[in-house]
Amino acid sequence: MENVEHAAAQLEHLHFLVAMNDAVEARAVIAALQQSGVTALTDVRDGHMALRWLQETGADQIDVAIVDLDLAGVDALELMRALAAAESRVQLIVLGALASNVMFSVETLAQAYGVDLLGTVVKPATGARLQALLANYAAPVERAARVAGPVFGLADVALALKARQFEPFFQPKIALATGQVTGLEAFARWRHPAHGVLGPDSFIDAFETNQRIGFLDWSMIEQSVARCRQFHDLGKPVTLSINIAPETLAHPAFIDQIKACLARHQMLPDYLTFELPESSVLTRDPAFIERLVRLRMMGFGLAIDDYGTGRSNLQLLAQVPFSELKIDRSFVDGASKKRALGTVLASCLTLAKSLDRMSVAVGVETRQDWDFLQKLGCTYAQGFYIANPMAADAFPGWLEDWEQFF
DSSP states (O other): OHHHHHHHHHHTTOEEEEEOSOHHHHHHHHHHHHHTTOOEEEEESSHHHHHHIIIIITTTTOSEEEEETTOSSSOHHHHHHHHHHTTOOOEEEEEESSOHHHHHHHHHHHHHHTOOEEEEEESSOOHHHHHHHHTTOOOOOOOOOOOOOOOOOHHHHHHHHHTTOEEEEEEEEEETTTOOEEEEEEEEEEEETTTEEEOGGGTHHHHHHTTOHHHHHHHHHHHHHHHHHHHHHTTOOOEEEEEOOHHHHHSTTHHHHHHHHHHHHTOOGGGEEEEEEHHHHOOOOHHHHHHHHHHHHHTOEEEEEEETSSOOOHHHHHHSOOSEEEEOGGGTTTTTTOHHHHHHHHHHHHHHHHTTOEEEEEOOOSHHHHHHHHHHTOSEEESTTTOOOEEGGGHHHHHHHHHHHO
C-alpha cells in the first residue's frame, strides 16, 4: 500500500502527453492515468502536434509521452528518432495493435536510439499494464556539462611512470548468491601532483599510440600482485583481476615474467585473472590461442571483458579458453526495467552457463539491478551500487563495513 501511495504521489508532479489516433482509446488511457494520480495531461490526435509539443511547446514540460505506434502524420518510430536527435529526457510508452514480437522490436529500436522507453503495450491498454510501466519511471539525472580533464603526451606519462605516480585502484567483485566479496579488479590511476587522481582518459592514449602500453600493464601487474599479497596476509584471500593489452600477453617473455612476479610475492596463479577485451580474443591465430591455453593450464583465469560489444562469432567464442564472461554495463544498467535489455542480459548469462563459465555483470547501479541479476543466476557483480574503485589502503576498512552489512 505504501508503494502504491508513493507512486501516485510521484505521478502527481509529472506532465503527460497522450498522442493517439482514436479518441475513445485516448479517453481510456487518460482515465487510467487519472486514476493513478496523474493531474497534468496534454492530449493530441496526430504526430505533428505530438512532435511540436515534444520539441518546442512543451520540451521542458513533458515528462512522459504515451504515443500510438501508428500515429497519423509522424509515427512513434519517427518520434523516437527525433527525441534521440534532440537528446530529449522525455520517457516514452508506445501503444500498438501489432504482435508482441513486433512490439519487442520497437523496444530494441528505442535501445539502439538511446531513447528512454519505459515499455510497450499491446492494445487495448489496461490500467494495470500502464501502472506497471509507470512504476519504472525515474527522474532523469541532470546532464552536467562535462569538463574535459587534462590529456598528456608520452613524455609526461613516461616521467610519471618513472616517478611511480601510477597505482592500481580496486573495485570489489561480489558473489551474488551470498553477497561475499570474492575478488578485486584493478584499475590504473595516476596520482598527479597538480591535478589529483586521474583516470585513463588522461593517459591511456599516450601509452597505446606510442606502443608503450606494456610498461603501464607491468606496473599495474607488479603493484596489484603486491597489494593482493598484503590482503592475503591480513586474512583476506581475495582474487585479483587485471586488464592487460593483447600485445602485453603475446610478448614472448610474458610467461617467464609473470612466473617471476608471482614468485617474488609468493602468490599462486589461481588467484590471478587476466581480462582481455572481447575484440582481441576472438581470433583464429593459433599462437595466441595456444598462449591462452597455456595460461589456463598454469592455473590463471581468463576473462572476456566488455562482452556484447565485439559482435562475437559464437564459434570463435567457444574455442577461447576463458573462465569468466564479463557482460558489458550497457546490457546491465536498467535491464530489470526494460524488456529488450533484460532479454539480451538473460541470453548472455545462458551462454556463459552453457559453456560452463562464470558470469560477471559490470555496471550494477541499483538494488533492483542486483536482485534481477541474482534471479537470473549471474555469478558475480561489480558496480557503483557495491563500491567505486578505491585506493588499496581503503579496501580493508570498506570490506569490514560490507561484511557487517551482509
